[in-house]
Amino acid sequence: MRQLSQWLEHIESLHPSHIELGLDRVKAVAEKLDLLQFSSPVITVAGTNGKGSTIAVLEALLAEKGLSSAVYTSPHLLRFNERLRIKQSELSDECWCEAFAAIEKGKGDIGLTYFEFTTLAAFYLIKQHSCDYVLLEIGLGGRLDAVNIIDNQCSIITSIHYDHEDWLGHDLESIASEKAGVIRANTPVIAGDNQVKQLISPYTDTNSCYAADNIDEIIPDYSLTMELPFLGKLHPNSLRSAVLAADQFNLSFSEEELKRAFSNVDIKGRWQKVYDSPSVWLDVAHNPQAIENLIGKLSQHPEITEWVAICGMLKDKKALLALSVLQPHIKQWLLVPTTGPRGLSSAELKQKLPFCDEQNSQIFNSEKAAIDNAISHLPKNVGIIGFGSFLVVANMVEYFQQKTVG
The missing domain is CATH 3.90.190.20 (Mur ligase, C-terminal domain)
Known part of the structure; x- marks a missing residue:
């Protein structure tokens, strides 16, 4: 029976490319294993920077309200298990090994990249646990990222800047079109700032789109000065994007609740x-x-x-x-x-x-x-x-x- 490290080595050896954008293969396996839908609301987060921070803030906000979440992020920093948190806790090596075995059996002769295989394993584990919300971080881009096989009820695009240009394009408009691929019709969209809102505007005709810059207009009780103690660690747009996303699900917070939630955010490798x-x-x-x-x-x-x-x-x-x-x-x-x-x-x-x-x-x-x-x-x-x-x-x-x- 393979250990986690052996599984990861095996998965890495299965596909010649580290990155192969496209949803057909990963979606086919997800359909076979009934992994395309979750019973809880899904919030998908894309963007050049700030994805992990925004998800961590959103996870803390939900916990402040006594709500549980399944959180999938990538890449990990020290341990593979960091990629998935269920109710704020990582899962054991044994859980991951079971999930990998299920994906290996279910995929048949369909070739999957490392990211596709491990993402499907994360979805398999999320379906085994009952959580109030599912928070998903896009790995690269958006439109053709494996995470994007899951429909969401709210999307956040944190920032749009230059990165991974060989895959996403060499100008901000092209990059924006890739990241906007996570947006679903008639669902709310949170933009990390007004520049992001402008760049994704061609793709939000059927959506309500809110910019984090304007949070005090959207949520009048939100205090910008309340953010000050946290700005050394967290970008204000990460705080505001998470609060705005929660607001789409009728979750409101007092200033004391926000301070407690922001204080509980701990992200390794980010300042x-x-x-x-x-x-x-x-x-x-x-x-x-x-x-x-x-x-x-x-x-x-x-x-x-x-x-x-x-x-x-x-x-x-x-x-x-x-x-x-x-x-x-x-x-x-x-x-x-x-x-x-x-x-x-x-x-x-x-x-x-x-x-x-x-x-x-x-x-x-x-x-x-x-x-x-x-x-x-x-x-x-x-x-x-x-x-x-x-x-x-x-x-x-x-x-x-x-x-x-x-």
Whole structure:
């Protein structure tokens, strides 16, 4: 009998492509296994950035009302089991193995990618548990993403910016059309801001569409100042999008309920503080918009007078260019490698960053080496921000967890 790690290796070996957009294959298997409909309302979240944060806030809001949720997100940071939470808890390896066995048996000779196979397994597990709401995060794009085989009663599009352009298009209008593919006719749509609302407007003729920017007009009792204590950790549009989505299901919240719910949101790898002396934060910012958002997060800490960046990035031209926006805020760059077909060695990364020279940058062969170098000699007024690809940040989260335990 396969263990979880063996199942994941097996699933990864089944299909030659890591990504193959299209719904025909995954939908055929879902139909065979009766996985296309859930008995609870579904809220689907798409967008370039802010999906995981918005879902986490929505999950906390539902819990504040005593309502349960099944939450599917991707990718995971440290453990595969993170991808699915039922009533705010991860499921066991054994549950996942049972689900994988069911998908393997049900798919017959239909080829599935890793994401399609694991998404169907998540849907299989969701159907086994009774929850009040189902919250689904799109993996890539929207229209042709495996998650989009499920019809929703409300959709959220958090942001539209450049990322995964080889699959989604090279201009914002094309990217918007892909993300708007999650919208269902005659259902409410929440846009992360007015720019998103404008970009998706060609696809919302039959929908009521609300922009998070305008929440105080839609929910007059909503206090914008109430958000202030949470803005270092959560983007205001994530808070507002989640509240607006809940409002579509006639869920209203007092200011105290909102504060409690927002306080309970904990997302690893999203502006996560992992060390105190010196102060270290980690963030999975890896595309232009997310990198620009880091500047606002840095500004939330006036006690930090200088910043050191530990950074590992994939071969994404626009993301690499966006790093120049951070340059005025970073005193020293410690560059680490990424792996895989789109990976960059630390030396290659340095070559692609014209602002890096011998004085303001160093290259390392691992996240551990860069971290050890940084925390060994920095004073308290210097902060460290570790960011970049998910795997780079995951390695750093794991390192600091072990360091804390040790």
